[in-house]
Amino acid sequence: MELGSRMEKNDQFLQTLGKKIVNKCLDLNSCGLTTADVRKMVALLPFLPDLEELDISWNDFVGGNLPSITQQMHVTSKLKVLRLASCRLTTEDVRALGEALEMIPELEELNLSWNSKVGGNLPLILQKFQKGSKIHVLELMDCALTSEDGAFVGRLLPKLQSLEVLDLSINRNIGGSLNSIAQGLQSASTLKVLKLHSCGLSQKSVKILDAAFRYLGELRKLDLSCNKELGGGFEDASAPLVMLKHLEVLDLHQCSLTVDDIMSLIEASIHLPALETVNLSWNKCVGGNLKLFLETLKLSTSLQVLRLSSCSLVTEDVELLASVIRMGHLTKLQKLDLSYNDGICDAGWAIFCQNLWFLKELTELDISLRPSHFRDCGHWFRYLLCAVSKLPEITEIGMKRWTLPASQEEELGSFDQDPKRRGIHFDHGEFR
Template structure:
């Protein structure tokens, strides 16, 4: 087979191969059938594109076409076996339970996919230890733009082979190595081939056991990645120690749009370090600093540069042990984030009894679509304040509101809230579920909720787990479900 390809390549027959493969990758079975019919008549009536490229009718073009046809049929059979369909320039084998034999079949097919732009073999355990068989073929898929190898149990040999192969795919725009522990301690081996002018736009290294040395290396590398738009280093708890280097490198990534440092061992000091970098990240759209429990108190004397993030749409600070002073400081800054659409403060107990500190943010964030205040120890006064803000129309664009796991709100507070929730005309999801350990009887506020829902044209999901309905209110809900044409799911997990 390789000898035939070599002969046809030297005689200028590579163009028909590429053209035919492109047709197949478009995933059209009709085109595939037509192509097969054309190939059957090559002895007497060669197809138009063969006539254009072949200098004369010889056995070699026919042999090449037969070989290509056979390979494409094998490719289609390979995908069908895995329950996948051909997609233009994309080979998606994510979570397919690939075996060692499947890996060999895939590698054998790579030479016939020269225009491949996306390869995803994430969540396949048997990739680990065999990646070298793929990387040896990287020069055949040099147009690759997206490479996803998340949770593949990569070995140290795998990551070294990958590092040597990356220079063969200069068009690479996305690299995902998340959930591979052997990446940790070996990051320089993988990314050492990245040079200034690299086209990489998305780099995901979630839960890779990155070391402080890896973080330092990454900080030095970031200035080379001028096209970088997404950087996700979440669940790497040791990189907090090298945050100075990372933050210094971030100053050179002016195109960055997404920065995720969820559960990275950040401290109070980390906020000040990052704050110095924010002024250089004017294009940032999403900032995730969640699940850094030592972050609390860090915003008290900092966050001044957050106001520079004029395009910020998502700010996630859930489970950061924020203090009341943190919340106050964020409210002097967040009111200037006019593009903010998602604000997550869940699992920060200090918000309870202090929602008034967020009053200006709630009033002035006209673009807010998602507000999450789950498990914030909210009290009745907080919900009454929220109801008044809603009534005044300040949260008119809100689509998702999460007030779950706030068990200290009395029936009067829920009544006030449910009477005013009808003003959230764009609301799709509402969650007022109780904690798993708590069950309570629904008060009369439930009738107000049903009345409000009638006036909410887009709502589809209401979470109210562990609220117990008496028989009379359960009948009301059943009648409501029968009478209304819209499908609204009350997620109660079974009333008791």
């Protein structure tokens, strides 16, 4: 009877949160848990010996109460996924977690992102990871990691023989320990995703990573974005990228790339047959130089996402892109972002829109203007509507801050009223 009463209370607790246990998973992400809720959750854990996934991310009151949770880890020894992102963990929480990880040997995924107290204490958490660890995913985004933490990661990597995803993004101090991290990456042959977004990387960092890239033959996603000192680093770094034969995503947005960087990357990219996503947004040197990408665009038969936002593109660039599309290339493209490129004249948009209908798999197109810039739509708008009517998969067109005259508003109104096109959304904010 006592057991039945306890189970009923547990069910009531989960119902109050609008949650239930599904497929051995307890997801309490962003539930606004109070201290009392945390205590109820702790009382629930002994009744879940087969639990494999626990997500209590984005709950501030987990911070300061984690020891009460980790004390029950011995009854959840089958846990494979533990997510504690943005829980305001304290130093005491971090220490308790380090001790508890030894009791969950089956752990495959650990997310501690957005917890600043992880920084400076990373060895206390991960010191129990030994060679043969089953960890597949390690996410440490925005954890205020120190250079010493970075060096520790470098020493730890050879022990994580099953690691597939490593995210160290938004830790600006680890650039100083990149030598150690790169050395460790040479043993991470199973790695598929490497994220070093906004990590304070420099020109020299690219050369340091060169030594590791040749060992990462299984890498699918490489994110080096928002490292503004990276510009110039790729000039002599094309050869190792050629080794990434399975690379599907290359993100270099906001890296202050130079024209020479672009040239070196194009020597490399034509040898990456699996490339599906390329993001070069916020690199101004792309503008006026899209012709350099001509062979890459022709040979990238797998390309699905192309992002060139705020690249200072000029009319010649979109005309070139239109010609590539017209020739039957980029047929797999699903998402195309040309937003914040205000230097393209109406004639350029007209040519582009006249050829847009060749992209039969396109689902999203963004040609929005900068927040401070409003501009009249030219006659090209009717070409856009005509093209969109021939695209079977299109659902989203970003056109923020373009101004529509009354006649064009009527055209759009008629277009929207067509039952066959009601699934298409024009994200225009407020047309003026």
